[in-house]
Amino acid sequence: MSTARLAPGVALVTVPGQGLAVRTPDGEFLRVDTGTADPAALVAHLTGTTGDSPALEGLTDAFEQAGYLARPGGSSPRLAGRTVLVLGDEPLTGALTRLVRAEGGEARAVRPGELPAVEGPGTAVVWCLDAPVPSGLWDEADRLSARGVAWLRCHREGATAWLEPLAVGPGDVTSAHIRLRRLAATPAHRELAAYWAGSCTNDNGPAHSAASAALTAALLTADLVAWAAGADGSRRLLRRVDLRDLAVTAHPVLPVPDVAPVTR
Known part of the structure; x- marks a missing residue:
């Protein structure tokens, strides 16, 4: 699994008493159900503080499918080739x-x-x-x-x-x-x-x-x-x-x- 990072404009918000939420680039807030995973470990993983973790692989895949992750080398300049x-x-x-x-x-x-x-x-x-x-x-x-x-x-x-x-x-x-x-x-x-x-x-x-x-x-x-x-x-x-x-x-x-x- 390659290193994952939050996509530009995406932020993780720790809500007191409620756990994690995702703020999308459009300003929408979505609740994150981390299950048995440690929310702090997910934040550390997606912000680059820690490396890959098999325990967080399912959550990481869910973030990627939703378009909230940017893999290194996965995107190119928007006018490349033009x-x-x-x-x-x-x-x-x-x-x-x-x-x-x-x-x-x-x-x-x-x-x-x-x-x-x-x-x-x-x-x-x-x-x-x-x-x-x-x-x-x-x-x-x-x-x-x-x-x-x-x-x-x-x-x-x-x-x-x-x-x-x-x-x-x-x-x-x-x-x-x-x-x-x-x-x-x-x-x-x-x-x-x-x-x-x-x-x-x-x-x-x-x-x-x-x-x-x-x-x-x-x-x-x-x-x-x-x-x-x-x-x-x-x-x-x-x-x-x-x-x-x-x-x-x-x-x-x-x-x-x-x-x-x-x-x-």
């Missing part, structure tokens, strides 16, 4: 690159002209802008998800950073879909379209600070971790970060279905 191609503006790209590498992923910078050649299910492209998105800039990148490449992006409009949903497959939300949804949701759709087209004065909103860049990069990295784990919770959420107070809000969003051209 390649993340990064484009855009500092300080966003620097913060994102550091977090991706800390999670075991390979992060490297690419140029927009290299995107048509990018393919493969182990690859993600993340484009971060500290400014509005010029019309047409992300048209080519919107085709990435149809080729099996994960496509993630963020940009800033004034004092708001927009984090668009991760696109992984042909039916996911693209940047073009987001623009259509936002235009449909505002009575100022003509003004918003003109703003996106560049018919405005220079954007002088607050640029990303180190704190807002770190927050944005952390949210993007969480999307990448979910992608690597096969989860899809981030593929239908459009998030906004208020750069003035770092408040984050999320809004569900769906792709825009294709429609047949109008004929006369």
